[in-house]
Amino acid sequence: MFKKYVFIVIPFIIFSITACHVDENGPVPGPDTTPDPGGTPQNQYPIDSASVDDINAGIASVRKNGGGILQLPAGEYHLGNTSFRVPAGVKIVGAGKDKTILHDATFNFAAKHGTCGDSICQLSSLSILNTFQSTNSYFEVSNVAGMRFDHCYFEGHYSTFCNTRSNDFVIVDNCEFRIWTSYGFYCFDDNSYYKNTPDTYTGKIGNAEAIALLGTDIKNPVFVEDCKFTGRFDHLMDGRRGARYIFRHNTIRYELLEGAAGYSGPLEGHGPTNPADLGTDNFYEGTNCIEIYDNVITEDQASQSGGVLIRSGIAVIYNNSISNKNWGVTLAVEDSPYHWLNDPYPAYNQPHGVWIWNNTFQNIGDGDVGIVWNSGTHIQADRDYFLRAPSPAVDGFTYTPYPYPHPYRANFPPAR
Numbered sequence: 001m002f003k004k005y006v007f008i009v010i011p012f013i014i015f016s017i018t019a020c021h022v023d024e025n026g027p028v029p030g031p032d033t034t035p036d037p038g039g040t041p042q043n044q045y046p047i048d049s050a051s052v053d054d055i056n057a058g059i060a061s062v063r064k065n066g067g068g069i070l071q072l073p074a075g076e077y078h079l080g081n082t083s084f085r086v087p088a089g090v091k092i093v094g095a096g097k098d099k100t101i102l103h104d105a106t107f108n109f110a111a112k113h114g115t116c117g118d119s120i121c122q123l124s125s126l127s128i129l130n131t132f133q134s135t136n137s138y139f140e141v142s143n144v145a146g147m148r149f150d151h152c153y154f155e156g157h158y159s160t161f162c163n164t165r166s167n168d169f170v171i172v173d174n175c176e177f178r179i180w181t182s183y184g185f186y187c188f189d190d191n192s193y194y195k196n197t198p199d200t201y202t203g204k205i206g207n208a209e210a211i212a213l214l215g216t217d218i219k220n221p222v223f224v225e226d227c228k229f230t231g232r233f234d235h236l237m238d239g240r241r242g243a244r245y246i247f248r249h250n251t252i253r254y255e256l257l258e259g260a261a262g263y264s265g266p267l268e269g270h271g272p273t274n275p276a277d278l279g280t281d282n283f284y285e286g287t288n289c290i291e292i293y294d295n296v297i298t299e300d301q302a303s304q305s306g307g308v309l310i311r312s313g314i315a316v317i318y319n320n321s322i323s324n325k326n327w328g329v330t331l332a333v334e335d336s337p338y339h340w341l342n343d344p345y346p347a348y349n350q351p352h353g354v355w356i357w358n359n360t361f362q363n364i365g366d367g368d369v370g371i372v373w374n375s376g377t378h379i380q381a382d383r384d385y386f387l388r389a390p391s392p393a394v395d396g397f398t399y400t401p402y403p404y405p406h407p408y409r410a411n412f413p414p415a416r
Contacts, residue, residue, distance in 0.1 A: 039408070039412045039413050039414055040118065040413050040414070043066070044068060045058060045061055045068060045070050047071065047073065048073065049075065050077040050094075050102060052079050052080065055084055063114055067089030067118060068090070068091065069091045069093050070091065071094075072093065072094045072095065073100065074096070077101070077102050077103065078103040078104065079102055079104050081132045082105050082106075083105075083108055086107050086108060086113060087116055088110065088120070088143070088145060089117035089118055089144075090109075090117075090121060091121060092122065092123050093122065094125040094127075095126075096125050097126055097152055099126075100125065100126040100127065101126070103129050103131070104130055105128055105130075106139050107123055108139070108140045109140065109142070109144055109147060110141070111142065111144055112143070118413055119144055120144065120147070120414075121148075122149075123139075123149050123150075124148070124149070124151055124152065125151045126153075127155075128156075130155065130156025132157070138158055138162060138163060139161060139162040140162065140163045140164075141162065141164045141167055141170055142166065143165065144167050144168070145168050146168050146171075146408075146413065147167055147170045147171070148171045148408070148413075149171070149172045150172070150173050150409070150412075151175065152175045152176075153176045155177075155179065157180045157181070158181040159183070161177075161179055161181045162184070162185050163188065165188045166188065166190050166220060169220065169221055169223070170187075170222040170223065171409065172223065172225070173224075173227065173405070173406065173409055175228075176230075177230065178230045180233070182233075182234045183233075184229070184233050184235065185224065185236070187237070187238065187240075187244070187245050189219070189243045191283075191284065191285050192285070210288060210289055211314060211353065213244060214314070215399060215400045215402050216402060217406075219244055220243075220244070221246055222245040223248075223406050224245065224247045224250060227251075228250070228251045229252045230252075230253050230254075230255060231254070236267060237267045238268045238269070239268075239269055240270045240287060241285055242288045243287050244288050245290060246290075246292075247290075247291070247293075247295060248292070248293050248295065248401070248404065249404065250295045250296075251295070251296045252295065254305075266306045267290075267307070267308045268287075268308075268310070268311065269286065269290050269309075269315065270334065271311035271332075271333065271334025272286045272338070272348055275348070278348075285349060286312025286313055287311070287312045287313045288312075290317075291316050293318045293319045293320060296321045297321065297323070299323070300324070301324060305325060305326055306327035306330045307322035307328050308328070309329075310330070310351045311333070312350065313351065314352060315351070315355070316390070316399055317329055317355070317357075317359065318356065318357045320359045320360070321359070321360045321362070322359060322362075322364070323363050323364070324362075324363050325363075325365070326364070326365040326366050327364065327366055327369075328361040328364050328369060329369045330372045331370075331371055331372075331375065332371065332373040333347045333379065334349070334350075335375070341374065341375065341378065345378050350384075351379055353395075355388065355389060356385060356386070357388050357389045369385075
């Protein structure tokens with residue numbers, strides 16, 4: 001049974017007390033557990049249970065009626081490793097992350113499953129616990145007008161937690177993750193890339209169009225902010241095909257687990273794939289543009305991994321606290337197995353224009369900032385990376401971060 005309601009959002013003021021937890025450094029604000037107020041009014045469709053059949057029927061009903069919110073009820077539901085196909089324009093909202101608890105489910109939000117309404121998607125206010133370890137168990141967001149993950153809890157094993165592909169925007173906020181995965185959020189764009197050519201705008205390797213992306217919400221960005229990550233991840237954030245992401249105001253703690261496989265991996269930007277495929281559909285460009293700031297990144301004990309690894313593109317990395325790592329920030333040319341180091345300088349898609357400043361490093365093994373994978377000839381200080389903020393006098397531009405918190409959080413879904 002489906003009931004249709006139309007709600008008009010009237011602004012009002014909420015007074016609340018932010019939950020806190022305490023560590024050795026004193027009180028630290030806990031995540032916001034109150035969903036942000038809505039933006040554009042949405043049709044809402046509550047369902048009586050969150051069984052597989054009811055969720056699928058609810059998704060179909062929302063799409064048929066022109067998009068809106070599918071409201072899942074409180075309760076605990078075992079869904080048998082089901083991946084739900086969600087058209088662009090359908091939003092899935094629970095009764096709260098402590099009230100709506102789904103076991104063994106993922107959601108695939110994609111325009112290929114249809115489009116309706118504003119073509120913006122959402123997954124909000126629920127928990128998903130995954131016990132399956134399957135290569136088919138992952139979330140996907142593909143070619144939608146926008147996506148928001150908010151006020152959710154995720155736990156379990158994944159090969160990749162979420163692939164994002166060529167969306168107008170993705171926002172992940174106020175979520176908690178306790179996951180074991182090879183890739184966390186793997187970001188892909190449309191395979192366009194601003195190439196490494198000498199540029200009169202900066203006078204250095206880098207491109208004015210790529211640098212102009214910094215501090216903006218253009219070129220299909222993925223914003224991750226105010227989230228807590230705990231577990232083991234080889235690549236918590238990564239990208240290819242010209243992707244860009246902004247990772248800010250988050251906490252990452254890698255757990256030391258008895259018998260845990262793999263290593264605790266960094267925030268990354270992958271480089272390009274096989275040179276032999278250049279010019280074909282099999283070729284993937286590297287990551288385009290990354291912004292990493294105001295995060296806490298630590299591990300239960302010192303490890304052989306790094307905090308950040310940039311293999312491609314431009315980046316700003318600042319105001320982070322990184323501890324118990326072998327390296328704080330590392331840069332490299334994508335090499336094994338693709339051998340881009342055989343290119344003369346500058347190698348294709350290599351890191352170019354990376355600014356690193358005002359970070360705090362504690363208990364770092366080999367160095368706060370380093371060049372790895374024999375990339376020292378291609379990546380050099382004060383030519384390709386800089387231990388300072390961008391300077392108008394030297395670099396030709398001033399960096400200003402995009403407004404925080406993301407404005408869409410207070411006005412979601414936005415009118416676009």
